[in-house]
Amino acid sequence: MAPTWTPGLWLLGCLLLVPALWGECPAPPPSPTVPRCAPTAPRSPGPSAGRELSDCTPGWVPVSGGCLGFFPWELSWNRAEAFCRRFGSRTHLASVHSEEELQAVVDLLFSSRSSDASEEELDEEVWIGLHRPLRSRSWQWSDGTAVAYNSWHRAALSRRRACAALQDATGEPGTGVLIICTHAHPQMCTHPQ
Numbered sequence: 001m002a003p004t005w006t007p008g009l010w011l012l013g014c015l016l017l018v019p020a021l022w023g024e025c026p027a028p029p030p031s032p033t034v035p036r037c038a039p040t041a042p043r044s045p046g047p048s049a050g051r052e053l054s055d056c057t058p059g060w061v062p063v064s065g066g067c068l069g070f071f072p073w074e075l076s077w078n079r080a081e082a083f084c085r086r087f088g089s090r091t092h093l094a095s096v097h098s099e100e101e102l103q104a105v106v107d108l109l110f111s112s113r114s115s116d117a118s119e120e121e122l123d124e125e126v127w128i129g130l131h132r133p134l135r136s137r138s139w140q141w142s143d144g145t146a147v148a149y150n151s152w153h154r155a156a157l158s159r160r161r162a163c164a165a166l167q168d169a170t171g172e173p174g175t176g177v178l179i180i181c182t183h184a185h186p187q188m189c190t191h192p193q
Contacts, residue, residue: 055193063104066192068094070112070126074184077163080127081142084189091191093129095141097149105166105188125165125177127187132162139164143190 056067075083077093084091096102109126129142139147163181166188179185 060191061104061108062193063190064098064101066190068104068108069189069191070108070186071189072112072186075127075187076184077127077131077181080185080187081129083187084142084191087189088191090143091189092141092143093127094188094190095129095143095145097145099149102149108188109166125167125179125185127163127165127185128176129190130164130176131181 056062057069060067060069069087071080071083073083081093084093094105096105105128130139130147131142132139141147162178164176164178165185167177
């Protein structure tokens with residue numbers, strides 16, 4: 001006896017496979033294709049400070065010389081960096097070179113969270129591009145720029161193999177924390193304009 005096909009269930013299955021119909025982003029694709037949706041949009045214009053929002057792709061926020069995008073998908077540091085690179089060869093996890101850039105990242109984190117986010121969601125760390133590669137003595141940004149500014153403690157930077165994330169809302173907002181690179185967290189990507 002052949003399996004029975006029910007048209008109603010098939011249609012429901014199709015709708016479940018196409019979440020873009022509801023305006024939501026799908027989970028990041030496993031293949032290195034360019035994502036087809038924008039980052040989580042902030043609730044307010046964010047740190048644009050007199051700049052045209054049209055300078056950046058919709059969903060990205062302009063900051064000094066580039067654009068920031070927050071992505072809520074839980075990925076390891078390496079997968080998060082690879083995900084950011086899908087937007088272009090010059091797109092990486094965010095690097096922070098000044099207090100102004102740190103504030104822009106923190107502002108985007110707060111504005112990207114839903115107003116009804118749980119305390120656990122607000123306490124989540126978010127990947128940035130600072131990391132210390134295996135067998136390396138120095139910390140580096142994933143985009144290759146120099147590590148000249150940091151807002152975290154020197155003692156924490158002595159850890160052997162670690163990656164940096166920013167705390168979102170508890171403790172000191174925007175405080176850098178160093179965690180194991182295989183942990184899964186949302187990510188902040190940046191690309192030049």
